Amino acid sequence: MNAPCPNLLLEPADTLARFLRDSRGFAHKRDIDGVLPMLAGGAPSAVLVGDDCAAIPDGDGWLLFAIEGFLNEFVEREPWFAGYCGVMVNVSDIYAMGGRPTAVVDALWSRGGAAAAPVLEGLAAASRVYGVPIVGGHSNRRSDREQLSVAIVGRASKLLTSFDARPGDHLVAAIDLRGRFQEPYAYWNASTEAPPERLRADLEILPGLAEDGLCAAGKDISMAGVVGTALMLLECSGVGAEIEPARVPRPSGVPLERWLTAFPSYGFLFGVADAHLAAVQERFAARGIACAPFGRVTAGTRVTLHHEGASALLWDFAEQGFIGCAAPGA
Numbered sequence: 638m639n640a641p642c643p644n645l646l647l648e649p650a651d652t653l654a655r656f657l658r659d660s661r662g663f664a665h666k667r668d669i670d671g672v673l674p675m676l677a678g679g680a681p682s683a684v685l686v687g688d689d690c691a692a693i694p695d696g697d698g699w700l701l702f703a704i705e706g707f708l709n710e711f712v713e714r715e716p717w718f719a720g721y722c723g724v725m726v727n728v729s730d731i732y733a734m735g736g737r738p739t740a741v742v743d744a745l746w747s748r749g750g751a752a753a754a755p756v757l758e759g760l761a762a763a764s765r766v767y768g769v770p771i772v773g774g775h776s777n778r779r780s781d782r783e784q785l786s787v788a789i790v791g792r793a794s795k796l797l798t799s800f801d802a803r804p805g806d807h808l809v810a811a812i813d814l815r816g817r818f819q820e821p822y823a824y825w826n827a828s829t830e831a832p833p834e835r836l837r838a839d840l841e842i843l844p845g846l847a848e849d850g851l852c853a854a855g856k857d858i859s860m861a862g863v864v865g866t867a868l869m870l871l872e873c874s875g876v877g878a879e880i881e882p883a884r885v886p887r888p889s890g891v892p893l894e895r896w897l898t899a900f901p902s903y904g905f906l907f908g909v910a911d912a913h914l915a916a917v918q919e920r921f922a923a924r925g926i927a928c929a930p931f932g933r934v935t936a937g938t939r940v941t942l943h944h945e946g947a948s949a950l951l952w953d954f955a956e957q958g959f960i961g962c963a964a965p966g967a
Contacts, residue, residue, distance in 0.1 A: 650942050651949035653882065653894070658951070660898050662861040666869060666960055688799045688873070689730040689857055699796055703730040704788040712756065712783045718819060720759025723787035725828055725902060728767045732840045733857035733905055735847030736793030740772040743787045746780035753778060756785055766833040795847040797855030799873035802908035806854065808878055808932035809914070810863055811921045813839065813903035814888045825901040839903060839924050851917050854908030862898040866906055867932070868940060868952055868959045877937040880951070882944055886927035908934055
Protein backbone atom coordinates (compact mmCIF):
# COMPACT_ATOMS: atom_id res chain seq x y z
CA MET A 638 0.00 0.00 0.00
CA ASN A 639 2.80 2.38 0.92
CA ALA A 640 5.56 1.16 -1.39
CA PRO A 641 7.18 3.93 -3.43
CA CYS A 642 5.49 4.47 -6.77
CA PRO A 643 7.25 5.57 -9.94
CA ASN A 644 6.86 9.20 -10.90
CA LEU A 645 4.02 8.97 -13.39
CA LEU A 646 3.81 12.65 -14.23
CA LEU A 647 6.00 12.15 -17.30
CA GLU A 648 4.76 8.67 -18.18
CA PRO A 649 2.10 7.84 -20.81
CA ALA A 650 -1.57 7.85 -19.93
CA ASP A 651 -1.76 4.08 -20.22
CA THR A 652 0.85 3.73 -17.45
CA LEU A 653 -1.27 5.90 -15.18
CA ALA A 654 -4.35 3.86 -16.09
CA ARG A 655 -2.55 0.60 -15.23
CA PHE A 656 -1.31 2.06 -11.95
CA LEU A 657 -4.87 2.98 -10.94
CA ARG A 658 -6.33 -0.37 -11.98
CA ASP A 659 -3.67 -2.14 -9.89
CA SER A 660 -4.16 0.06 -6.82
CA ARG A 661 -5.38 -1.34 -3.52
CA GLY A 662 -8.35 1.04 -3.47
CA PHE A 663 -9.59 -0.24 -6.84
CA ALA A 664 -9.21 -3.83 -5.61
CA HIS A 665 -11.31 -3.20 -2.51
CA LYS A 666 -14.12 -1.68 -4.56
CA ARG A 667 -13.95 -4.45 -7.15
CA ASP A 668 -14.74 -6.88 -4.32
CA ILE A 669 -18.23 -5.35 -4.16
CA ASP A 670 -18.95 -6.94 -7.55
CA GLY A 671 -18.83 -10.35 -5.86
CA VAL A 672 -21.23 -9.35 -3.10
CA LEU A 673 -24.08 -7.49 -4.79
CA PRO A 674 -25.35 -10.41 -6.95
CA MET A 675 -25.79 -12.54 -3.82
CA LEU A 676 -28.06 -9.88 -2.30
CA ALA A 677 -29.96 -8.98 -5.46
CA GLY A 678 -33.71 -8.74 -5.05
CA GLY A 679 -33.59 -8.19 -1.31
CA ALA A 680 -34.33 -4.46 -1.41
CA PRO A 681 -37.62 -2.80 -2.35
CA SER A 682 -37.71 -1.52 -5.92
CA ALA A 683 -37.79 2.09 -4.68
CA VAL A 684 -34.38 1.64 -3.02
CA LEU A 685 -31.38 1.87 -5.36
CA VAL A 686 -28.59 -0.35 -4.02
CA GLY A 687 -24.99 0.72 -4.54
CA ASP A 688 -24.95 4.31 -3.26
CA ASP A 689 -23.16 5.88 -0.30
CA CYS A 690 -26.30 5.24 1.77
CA ALA A 691 -29.48 3.29 1.39
CA ALA A 692 -32.12 5.93 0.66
CA ILE A 693 -35.53 4.73 1.81
CA PRO A 694 -38.65 6.75 0.89
CA ASP A 695 -40.08 8.12 4.13
CA GLY A 696 -42.94 10.63 4.21
CA ASP A 697 -41.96 13.80 2.33
CA GLY A 698 -38.28 12.84 2.20
CA TRP A 699 -35.81 10.00 2.58
CA LEU A 700 -34.41 7.99 5.46
CA LEU A 701 -30.67 7.49 4.92
CA PHE A 702 -28.88 4.48 6.37
CA ALA A 703 -25.16 3.64 6.04
CA ILE A 704 -22.46 1.54 7.68
CA GLU A 705 -18.66 1.42 7.55
CA GLY A 706 -16.25 -1.31 8.66
CA PHE A 707 -12.54 -0.77 9.23
CA LEU A 708 -9.47 -2.82 8.35
CA ASN A 709 -8.07 -4.70 11.35
CA GLU A 710 -4.56 -3.35 10.73
CA PHE A 711 -5.85 0.23 10.80
CA VAL A 712 -7.74 -0.27 14.06
CA GLU A 713 -4.69 -1.92 15.60
CA ARG A 714 -2.20 0.77 14.59
CA GLU A 715 -4.40 3.88 14.87
CA PRO A 716 -7.13 3.04 17.43
CA TRP A 717 -8.08 6.63 18.32
CA PHE A 718 -8.12 7.76 14.70
CA ALA A 719 -10.05 4.65 13.67
CA GLY A 720 -12.74 5.54 16.21
CA TYR A 721 -12.77 9.13 14.99
CA CYS A 722 -13.08 7.97 11.38
CA GLY A 723 -15.97 5.72 12.36
CA VAL A 724 -18.11 8.78 12.85
CA MET A 725 -16.42 11.06 10.28
CA VAL A 726 -16.80 8.81 7.23
CA ASN A 727 -20.40 7.92 8.05
CA VAL A 728 -21.27 11.58 8.45
CA SER A 729 -19.65 12.19 5.06
CA ASP A 730 -21.81 9.46 3.47
CA ILE A 731 -25.00 11.10 4.75
CA TYR A 732 -24.04 14.55 3.51
CA ALA A 733 -22.83 13.09 0.18
CA MET A 734 -26.44 12.14 -0.53
CA GLY A 735 -27.83 15.57 0.33
CA GLY A 736 -28.86 14.58 3.84
CA ARG A 737 -28.16 15.51 7.43
CA PRO A 738 -27.11 12.93 10.04
CA THR A 739 -29.33 12.03 12.99
CA ALA A 740 -27.47 9.46 15.11
CA VAL A 741 -24.72 6.82 15.15
CA VAL A 742 -24.34 3.31 16.60
CA ASP A 743 -21.13 1.29 16.81
CA ALA A 744 -20.04 -2.33 17.12
CA LEU A 745 -16.68 -2.78 18.85
CA TRP A 746 -14.80 -6.00 19.61
CA SER A 747 -11.76 -5.73 21.87
CA ARG A 748 -9.38 -7.66 24.11
CA GLY A 749 -10.68 -5.79 27.14
CA GLY A 750 -11.66 -2.39 28.49
CA ALA A 751 -8.21 -0.83 28.31
CA ALA A 752 -7.71 -1.93 24.71
CA ALA A 753 -11.09 -0.51 23.71
CA ALA A 754 -10.55 2.86 25.40
CA PRO A 755 -8.72 4.75 22.59
CA VAL A 756 -11.25 3.57 20.00
CA LEU A 757 -14.12 4.76 22.18
CA GLU A 758 -12.36 8.05 22.86
CA GLY A 759 -11.99 8.62 19.11
CA LEU A 760 -15.65 7.83 18.53
CA ALA A 761 -16.69 10.25 21.29
CA ALA A 762 -14.40 13.01 19.99
CA ALA A 763 -15.83 12.84 16.46
CA SER A 764 -19.37 12.70 17.86
CA ARG A 765 -18.73 16.03 19.57
CA VAL A 766 -16.96 17.58 16.57
CA TYR A 767 -19.71 16.73 14.08
CA GLY A 768 -22.60 17.16 16.51
CA VAL A 769 -23.97 13.65 15.90
CA PRO A 770 -24.85 11.59 19.00
CA ILE A 771 -23.83 7.97 19.54
CA VAL A 772 -27.06 6.38 20.73
CA GLY A 773 -26.19 2.69 21.12
CA GLY A 774 -24.46 -0.30 19.60
CA HIS A 775 -22.79 -3.55 20.53
CA SER A 776 -19.60 -4.42 22.41
CA ASN A 777 -17.60 -7.61 22.96
CA ARG A 778 -14.60 -7.32 25.30
CA ARG A 779 -13.52 -10.96 24.97
CA SER A 780 -12.18 -10.89 21.41
CA ASP A 781 -8.60 -11.62 20.33
CA ARG A 782 -8.26 -8.18 18.64
CA GLU A 783 -9.91 -4.81 18.18
CA GLN A 784 -12.48 -4.65 15.38
CA LEU A 785 -14.81 -1.78 14.58
CA SER A 786 -17.87 -1.03 12.50
CA VAL A 787 -20.09 2.02 12.75
CA ALA A 788 -23.56 2.71 11.33
CA ILE A 789 -25.51 5.94 10.91
CA VAL A 790 -28.99 7.19 10.08
CA GLY A 791 -30.02 10.55 8.65
CA ARG A 792 -32.64 12.27 6.54
CA ALA A 793 -32.79 14.15 3.24
CA SER A 794 -35.53 16.19 1.62
CA LYS A 795 -33.83 15.99 -1.82
CA LEU A 796 -31.18 13.49 -2.81
CA LEU A 797 -27.77 13.55 -4.39
CA THR A 798 -27.23 10.07 -5.83
CA SER A 799 -24.78 7.96 -7.81
CA PHE A 800 -27.53 7.26 -10.36
CA ASP A 801 -28.10 10.75 -11.75
CA ALA A 802 -24.99 11.75 -13.73
CA ARG A 803 -25.98 12.67 -17.29
CA PRO A 804 -24.03 12.96 -20.56
CA GLY A 805 -22.69 16.50 -20.86
CA ASP A 806 -22.32 17.02 -17.11
CA HIS A 807 -19.00 18.22 -15.76
CA LEU A 808 -17.29 15.81 -13.39
CA VAL A 809 -16.42 18.10 -10.48
CA ALA A 810 -14.23 17.43 -7.44
CA ALA A 811 -14.51 19.45 -4.21
CA ILE A 812 -11.74 18.70 -1.69
CA ASP A 813 -10.55 20.40 1.48
CA LEU A 814 -6.80 20.77 0.92
CA ARG A 815 -6.20 22.28 4.37
CA GLY A 816 -4.81 19.09 5.87
CA ARG A 817 -2.00 16.54 5.83
CA PHE A 818 -1.52 12.84 5.26
CA GLN A 819 -2.04 10.61 8.27
CA GLU A 820 1.30 8.92 7.61
CA PRO A 821 2.00 6.32 6.46
CA TYR A 822 -1.57 5.87 5.25
CA ALA A 823 -3.37 7.25 2.22
CA TYR A 824 -5.75 9.23 4.45
CA TRP A 825 -5.72 13.00 3.92
CA ASN A 826 -6.73 14.36 7.31
CA ALA A 827 -8.38 17.78 7.07
CA SER A 828 -10.60 17.17 10.10
CA THR A 829 -8.93 16.53 13.45
CA GLU A 830 -7.13 19.89 13.64
CA ALA A 831 -9.94 21.98 12.09
CA PRO A 832 -12.51 24.03 14.06
CA PRO A 833 -15.66 21.91 14.57
CA GLU A 834 -17.93 24.79 13.61
CA ARG A 835 -16.15 25.13 10.27
CA LEU A 836 -16.34 21.40 9.57
CA ARG A 837 -20.09 21.33 10.17
CA ALA A 838 -20.70 24.43 8.06
CA ASP A 839 -18.57 23.05 5.22
CA LEU A 840 -20.70 19.91 5.11
CA GLU A 841 -23.88 21.96 4.94
CA ILE A 842 -22.95 22.88 1.36
CA LEU A 843 -24.02 19.41 0.23
CA PRO A 844 -27.73 19.40 1.17
CA GLY A 845 -27.86 23.00 -0.07
CA LEU A 846 -26.77 21.89 -3.54
CA ALA A 847 -29.50 19.26 -3.65
CA GLU A 848 -32.25 21.42 -2.18
CA ASP A 849 -31.46 24.34 -4.51
CA GLY A 850 -31.42 22.11 -7.60
CA LEU A 851 -27.78 22.83 -8.50
CA CYS A 852 -26.97 19.16 -9.02
CA ALA A 853 -28.49 15.73 -8.53
CA ALA A 854 -25.44 13.45 -8.87
CA GLY A 855 -22.90 13.23 -6.07
CA LYS A 856 -20.66 10.84 -4.16
CA ASP A 857 -18.02 11.13 -1.46
CA ILE A 858 -14.45 10.21 -2.39
CA SER A 859 -13.69 6.82 -0.90
CA MET A 860 -10.65 4.58 -0.55
CA ALA A 861 -10.84 4.08 -4.32
CA GLY A 862 -9.56 7.65 -4.71
CA VAL A 863 -10.92 10.35 -6.99
CA VAL A 864 -10.84 8.33 -10.22
CA GLY A 865 -12.06 5.09 -8.64
CA THR A 866 -14.95 6.94 -7.01
CA ALA A 867 -15.74 8.49 -10.38
CA LEU A 868 -15.95 4.97 -11.85
CA MET A 869 -18.47 4.00 -9.18
CA LEU A 870 -20.59 7.08 -9.93
CA LEU A 871 -20.41 6.56 -13.68
CA GLU A 872 -21.25 2.86 -13.55
CA CYS A 873 -24.29 3.47 -11.35
CA SER A 874 -25.48 6.17 -13.76
CA GLY A 875 -24.92 4.01 -16.85
CA VAL A 876 -22.57 6.51 -18.51
CA GLY A 877 -18.92 6.96 -19.45
CA ALA A 878 -16.53 9.89 -19.18
CA GLU A 879 -13.46 11.70 -20.44
CA ILE A 880 -11.23 12.38 -17.42
CA GLU A 881 -8.18 14.65 -16.99
CA PRO A 882 -6.62 13.56 -13.67
CA ALA A 883 -4.15 16.44 -13.52
CA ARG A 884 -7.08 18.87 -13.17
CA VAL A 885 -8.18 17.36 -9.85
CA PRO A 886 -7.55 19.89 -7.02
CA ARG A 887 -4.33 18.80 -5.29
CA PRO A 888 -2.19 20.04 -2.41
CA SER A 889 1.14 21.61 -3.33
CA GLY A 890 4.00 19.14 -3.32
CA VAL A 891 1.89 15.96 -3.36
CA PRO A 892 2.66 13.69 -6.35
CA LEU A 893 -0.28 13.09 -8.64
CA GLU A 894 -0.15 9.29 -8.31
CA ARG A 895 -0.32 9.46 -4.52
CA TRP A 896 -3.14 12.00 -4.59
CA LEU A 897 -5.25 9.95 -6.99
CA THR A 898 -5.19 7.04 -4.52
CA ALA A 899 -5.78 9.21 -1.43
CA PHE A 900 -8.89 9.17 0.75
CA PRO A 901 -9.65 12.76 1.83
CA SER A 902 -11.63 13.42 4.99
CA TYR A 903 -13.59 16.04 3.04
CA GLY A 904 -13.84 15.15 -0.63
CA PHE A 905 -16.84 14.87 -2.95
CA LEU A 906 -17.57 14.32 -6.65
CA PHE A 907 -20.52 15.75 -8.55
CA GLY A 908 -22.12 15.68 -11.96
CA VAL A 909 -22.88 19.33 -12.73
CA ALA A 910 -24.58 20.85 -15.77
CA ASP A 911 -22.98 23.81 -17.57
CA ALA A 912 -25.64 26.17 -16.27
CA HIS A 913 -24.82 25.42 -12.62
CA LEU A 914 -21.05 24.97 -12.66
CA ALA A 915 -20.16 28.52 -11.60
CA ALA A 916 -22.71 28.54 -8.76
CA VAL A 917 -21.45 25.20 -7.41
CA GLN A 918 -17.84 26.37 -7.49
CA GLU A 919 -18.74 29.64 -5.79
CA ARG A 920 -20.34 27.83 -2.84
CA PHE A 921 -17.19 25.84 -2.15
CA ALA A 922 -14.88 28.80 -2.78
CA ALA A 923 -16.80 30.80 -0.18
CA ARG A 924 -15.83 28.14 2.38
CA GLY A 925 -12.17 27.93 1.28
CA ILE A 926 -12.61 24.51 -0.35
CA ALA A 927 -10.94 23.73 -3.68
CA CYS A 928 -13.45 22.85 -6.39
CA ALA A 929 -12.79 22.22 -10.08
CA PRO A 930 -14.08 20.21 -13.05
CA PHE A 931 -11.75 17.41 -14.16
CA GLY A 932 -13.79 15.68 -16.83
CA ARG A 933 -17.01 15.35 -18.81
CA VAL A 934 -19.69 12.70 -18.58
CA THR A 935 -20.35 10.98 -21.91
CA ALA A 936 -22.92 8.60 -23.32
CA GLY A 937 -21.76 5.01 -23.54
CA THR A 938 -19.68 2.74 -21.35
CA ARG A 939 -16.06 3.83 -21.82
CA VAL A 940 -13.98 5.89 -19.37
CA THR A 941 -10.90 7.44 -20.96
CA LEU A 942 -7.97 9.16 -19.24
CA HIS A 943 -6.25 12.13 -20.86
CA HIS A 944 -2.83 12.78 -19.37
CA GLU A 945 0.34 14.51 -20.52
CA GLY A 946 -0.88 14.82 -24.09
CA ALA A 947 -1.87 11.16 -24.39
CA SER A 948 -5.07 9.16 -23.90
CA ALA A 949 -5.80 5.68 -22.57
CA LEU A 950 -8.85 3.58 -21.89
CA LEU A 951 -9.23 3.15 -18.15
CA TRP A 952 -12.42 1.08 -18.06
CA ASP A 953 -15.23 -0.17 -20.26
CA PHE A 954 -18.32 -1.14 -18.27
CA ALA A 955 -19.62 -3.12 -21.26
CA GLU A 956 -16.66 -5.47 -20.86
CA GLN A 957 -16.39 -5.57 -17.08
CA GLY A 958 -18.33 -4.13 -14.18
CA PHE A 959 -16.51 -2.15 -11.53
CA ILE A 960 -18.73 -2.60 -8.47
CA GLY A 961 -21.41 -4.40 -10.48
CA CYS A 962 -24.11 -1.82 -9.91
CA ALA A 963 -25.29 -0.49 -13.24
CA ALA A 964 -28.16 1.95 -13.60
CA PRO A 965 -31.63 0.37 -13.78
CA GLY A 966 -32.27 -0.76 -17.34
CA ALA A 967 -28.61 -0.28 -18.36
